[in-house]
Amino acid sequence: xxxxxxxxxxxxxxxxxxxxxxxxxxxxxxxxxxxxxxxxxxxxxxxxxxxxxxxxxxxxxxxxxxxxxxxxxxxxxxxxxxxxxxxxxxxxxxxxxxxxxxxxxxxxxxxxxxxxxxxxxxxxxxxxxxxxxxxxxxxxxxxxxxxxxxxxxxxxxxxxxxxxxxxxxxxxxxxxxxxxxxxxxxxxxxxxxxxxxxxxxxxxxxxxxxxxxxxxxxxxxxxxxxxxxxxxxxxxxxxxxxxxxxxxxxxxxxxxxxxxxxxxxxxxxxxxxxxxxxxxxxxxxxxxxxxxxxxxxxxxxxxxxx
Amino acid sequence: xxxxxxxxxxxxxxxxxxxxxxxxxxxxxxxxxxxxxxxxxxxxxxxxxxxxxxxxxxxxxxxxxxxxxxxxxxxxxxxxxxxxxxxxxxxxxxxxxxxxxxxxxxxxxxxxxxxxxxxxxxxxxxxxxxxxxxxxxxxxxxxxxxxxxxxxxxxxxxxxxxxxxxxxxxxxxxxxxxxxxxxxxxxxxxxxxxxxxxxxxxxxxxxxxxxxxxxxxxxxxxxxxxxxxxxxxxxxxxxxxxxxxxxxxxxxxxxxxxxxxxxxxxxxxxxxxxxxxxxxxxxxxxxxxxxxxxxxxxxxxxxxxxxxxxxxxxxxxxxxxxxxxxxxxxxxxxxxxxxxxxxxxxxxxxxxxxxxxxxxxxxxxxxxxxxxxxxxxxxxxxxxxxxxxxxxxxxxxxxxxxxxxxxxxxxxxxxxxxxxxxxxxxxxxxxxxxxxxxxxxxxxxxxxxxxxxxxxxxxxxxxxxxxx
Numbered sequence: 051x052x053x054x055x056x057x058x059x060x061x062x063x064x065x066x067x068x069x070x071x072x073x074x075x076x077x078x079x080x081x082x083x084x085x086x087x088x089x090x091x092x093x094x095x096x097x098x099x100x101x102x103x104x105x106x107x108x109x110x111x112x113x114x115x116x117x118x119x120x121x122x123x124x125x126x127x128x129x130x131x132x133x134x135x136x137x138x139x140x141x142x143x144x145x146x147x148x149x150x151x152x153x154x155x156x157x158x159x160x161x162x163x164x165x166x167x168x169x170x171x172x173x174x175x176x177x178x179x180x181x182x183x184x185x186x187x188x189x190x191x192x193x194x195x196x197x198x199x200x201x202x203x204x205x206x207x208x209x210x211x212x213x214x215x216x217x218x219x220x221x222x223x224x225x226x227x228x229x230x231x232x233x234x235x236x237x238x239x240x241x242x243x244x245x246x247x248x249x250x251x252x253x254x255x256x257x258x259x260x261x262x263x264x265x266x267x268x269x270x271x272x273x274x275x276x277x278x279x280x281x282x283x284x285x286x287x288x289x290x291x292x293x294x295x296x297x298x299x300x301x302x303x304x305x306x307x308x309x310x311x312x313x314x315x316x317x318x319x320x321x322x323x324x325x326x327x328x329x330x331x332x333x334x335x336x337x338x339x340x341x342x343x344x345x346x347x348x349x350x351x352x353x354x355x356x
Numbered sequence: 357x358x359x360x361x362x363x364x365x366x367x368x369x370x371x372x373x374x375x376x377x378x379x380x381x382x383x384x385x386x387x388x389x390x391x392x393x394x395x396x397x398x399x400x401x402x403x404x405x406x407x408x409x410x411x412x413x414x415x416x417x418x419x420x421x422x423x424x425x426x427x428x429x430x431x432x433x434x435x436x437x438x439x440x441x442x443x444x445x446x447x448x449x450x451x452x453x454x455x456x457x458x459x460x461x462x463x464x465x466x467x468x469x470x471x472x473x474x475x476x477x478x479x480x481x482x483x484x485x486x487x488x489x490x491x492x493x494x495x496x497x498x499x500x501x502x503x504x505x506x507x508x509x510x511x512x513x514x515x516x517x518x519x520x521x522x523x524x525x526x527x528x529x530x531x532x533x534x535x536x537x538x539x540x541x542x543x544x545x546x547x548x549x550x551x552x553x554x555x556x557x558x559x560x561x562x563x564x565x566x567x568x569x570x571x572x573x574x575x576x577x578x579x580x581x582x583x584x585x586x587x588x589x590x591x592x593x594x595x596x597x598x599x600x601x602x603x604x605x606x607x608x609x610x611x612x613x614x615x616x617x618x619x620x621x622x623x624x625x626x627x628x629x630x631x632x633x634x635x636x637x638x639x640x641x642x643x644x645x646x647x648x649x650x651x652x653x654x655x656x657x658x659x660x661x662x663x664x665x666x667x668x669x670x671x672x673x674x675x676x677x678x679x680x681x682x683x684x685x686x687x688x689x690x691x692x693x694x695x696x697x698x699x700x701x702x703x704x705x706x707x708x709x710x711x712x713x714x715x716x717x718x719x720x721x722x723x724x725x726x727x728x729x730x731x732x733x734x735x736x737x738x739x740x741x742x743x744x745x746x747x748x749x750x751x752x753x754x755x756x757x758x759x760x761x762x763x764x765x766x767x768x769x770x771x772x773x774x775x776x777x778x779x780x781x782x783x784x785x786x787x788x789x790x791x792x793x794x795x796x797x798x799x800x801x802x803x804x805x806x807x808x809x810x811x812x813x814x815x816x817x818x819x820x821x822x823x824x
Binding site for chain 1: 403404405407408409411412414415416424425532533534561564565566568618620626722
C-alpha cells in the first residue's frame with residue numbers, strides 16, 4: 051500500500067488531507083489558511099497513523115504485537131505506550147464483564163462470516179475458547195505472558211486510539227481546529243474558535259437499507275454537526291453468516307464463543323474522545339438485544355441501526 | 357428595537373450540551389431470528405461511561421470534555437422552541453407572553469427562522485402625576501371617563517390593557533468561506549401601535565476564524581395611534597368629553613447601526629465588544645404620561661380646566677441619539693460556562709447608564725443550574741422633572757416618566773435546564789427584579805414631601821420553555 055498523503059481545498063473552504071492507513075480511508079479536515087500549513091499537519095497526522103499501524107498491526111512481523119503473540123509462553127517486556135493500551139484493555143475487559151477481550155481473535159478462525167455455510171461444531175468452538183480469555187494472560191504492568199497459541203489483537207482499540215493520538219498532535223501543532231477521521235471514527239482536535247460546528251457524515255445503515263435498490267456502493271450518510279469531541283461507529287452490515295436460515299452477525303462474544311445474537315447492524319456514539327465513543331459502541335454491540343437499554347444507561351448521544 | 361448582536365450573547369458561544377439534538381433511529385427488526393444461544397446469556401450492563409472516561413484519560417493522558425453534536429438541520433428538519441413568560445409587578449403591570457420559534461435548516465449553513473410572540477399587558481402604570489395630600493381625579497386617555505387616585509397614593513393609569521402580536525422572520529446564509537449574512541423583517545401590532553422593520557447583519561471571520569467582525573443595521577418605522585388621539589405637548593388634561601387638544605396619530609423612525617468584534621482569547625475564552633448607535637426621529641413622547649402642576653411653596657395642585665387640577669401632557673424632543681458600548685467575556689470552565697458583561701449607554705437626552713451582568717452555567721449531570729445577577733443604574737434625562745410649577749414659564753420639554761429618572765435596579769435569578777432525549781430541552785427560570793429611584797428635587801416642596809414620590813417597583817419573572 052502506498053504511503054502517500056494528498057491535500058486539496060474542499061468546497062466548503064477548509065483543507066482536506068487524505069491517505070490510507072489501517073485498512074481505512076483516512077481524512078484530516080483543517081481550518082488553516084495556507085497549503086503549507088495543511089501539508090505540515092497532514093504530515094503529522096498521517097505519520098502518527100502509520101507509526102501506530104506499524105507498531106500495533108497483527109499482520110506485520112517484528113512489532114510488539116508480533117513479539118507477544120510469538121512469545122511461546124515467555125513473558126515479553128513492552129514499552130510504555132503498549133503498556134498503557136494493555137492497561138486500558140484490562141479495564142475494558144472488566145467493564146464489559148469479559149465480553150471485550152483482546153485475546154478473542156482466535157475465535158475468528160472457527161467462525162467465518164462470508165455467507166451461507168454450516169455452523170462450527172461445539173468441539174471446535176470449545177477448542178478455540180481454550181486459547182481465549184484475558185484471565186489466562188499474565189500481565190504485571192510491564193511484561194505480558196500469553197499461553198502458547200494465544201494471541202492478542204488491538205483491532206478493537208487501535209484505530210480509535212490512533213485517531214485521538216493524531217488529534218492530540220494536531221492540537222499541539224496548531225491553534226486551528228482539525229477533524230481527524232479514520233474510516234468514520236473521528237474526533238476534533240479542538241472546537242472551532244468561532245463555536246461553529248464541523249459537518250461530518252456518518253454512515254447511516256438504516257438509510258443504506260432503504261437505498262438498497264439503488265447503486266450498490268452508494269452509501270447513505272447522515273450529516274452530523276460536531277462542535278466538540280468525537281464519533282465512532284461499530285458494526286457493519288456486510289459480514290454475516292447464514293446457517294439454517296438464521297443470520298449470525300460477525301460480533302463474537304468470547305464468554306460463549308458464539309456470535310452475539312440480535313446485535314444492531316451498527317451503533318454510532320458521540321463522546322469526548324474517539325476511544326470512548328468507540329468503546330461504548332463496541333460494548334453496545336456486544337449487548338445484543340440489550341444494546342438500546344445499555345446505550346440509554348450510558349447517557350451518551352447515539353444512533354442505532356437495526 | 358434591539359439589534360440581534362447588541363444585547364444577546366454572541367453566536368460564538370461554547371456549545372453546551374443542551375445543543376445536542378440527535379435522534380434515535382430504530383427501524384423495526386428484520387427477519388425473526390431464532391437464538392440458538394448457549395449458556396452465558398445476555399444480561400444488560402449498567403452504566404460504565406464514567407469508568408470508561410477515567411480509563412480513557414489514563415490512556416490518552418487527559419480527558420476530553422464531552423462531545424457536543426447535533427444533526428444537520430437538513431431539508432425537512434424543523435426545530436421548535438416554545439416559551440411562556442410572566443412578569444408581575446406588585447400592584448402594577450402584569451405582562452404575560454408566549455413565544456414560538458420555528459427554525460428550519462436548509463443545509464449548507466442556511467437557516468430560516470420565524471419568531472411569533474403574543475403578549476398581554478394588564479394592570480396600571482405610574483402616570484407621572486405626583487402623589488398629593490388629597491384625592492386627584494384624572495380623565496382617561498379616551499376622554500370618555502375619569503378615575504380617581506386616593507390621597508397619598510402614586511397616581512396610576514388603571515386602564516392599561518393591551519395585546520401585542522409580533523412576528524420576526526430571518527434568513528441566514530453563508531457568503532463564501534468566511535462570511536455570513538442575516539436579513540430579516542419584523543412586524544408587530546397592538547391596539548395603538550404598529551411597528552415595521554427591516555434588519556441586516558454581515559459577519560466575517562478573520563485570523564483563522566479566531567476573530568469575527570460584525571456589521572449590522574436596522575431600520576424601523578413605528579406608528580402610534582393613541583387612544584383618544586395624541587395630545588398636544590404640554591397641553592392640559594381636559595375634562596371628560598373634551599378632545600380638543602388631541603389629534604390623530606404620529607410616527608417615528610429608529611435607525612440602528614452596530615459594529616462588533618468577537619475575539620477568541622485562548623482555548624476556553626471568548627471576548628466581544630460592540631458599539632451601537634441608535635438614532636430615533638419623530639414622535640418620541642409617551643402620549644399617556646402627565647406632569648402635575650403645583651404651587652412652588654405649598655406643593656398643592658394648581659387648578660385646571662373645569663373641576664380638574666392642572667396636569668400637562670409631557671413633551672420630549674423629537675430626536676434622540678444613543679451610543680452604547682457593550683463588552684462580554686465568556687469562559688468555559690470544564691463543562692461550566694461563566695460570562696460577565698458590561699454595557700455603557702449615553703444619549704443626547706443626557707441619560708447615562710451602566711449595566712453589569714453575570715451568569716454561571718453549572719452543569720450537574722442530567723440538568724444544569726444557571727444563576728443570574730444584573731445591576732443597572734441610570735442618570736436622569738435633562739428634561740426629567742417630577743412636576744411643573746404654577747405661574748412659571750413652561751420648559752420646552754418636560755417629562756415625569758419615572759423611566760427617564762435617576763434609578764437603579766437589580767435582578768437575581770436562577771434557571772433550571774433539563775436536556776431530554778432526542779434533543780429536547782426543558783427550562784424554568786425564576787427572577788426577582790427590584791427598581792428604586794431618587795425622588796426628583798422638584799417634589800421636595802410643601803406637602804409633596806410627605807409622600808413617597810418615587811416608590812420602588814418590584815417584580816417577579818417566571819418563564820418556562822420547551823424545545824424539540
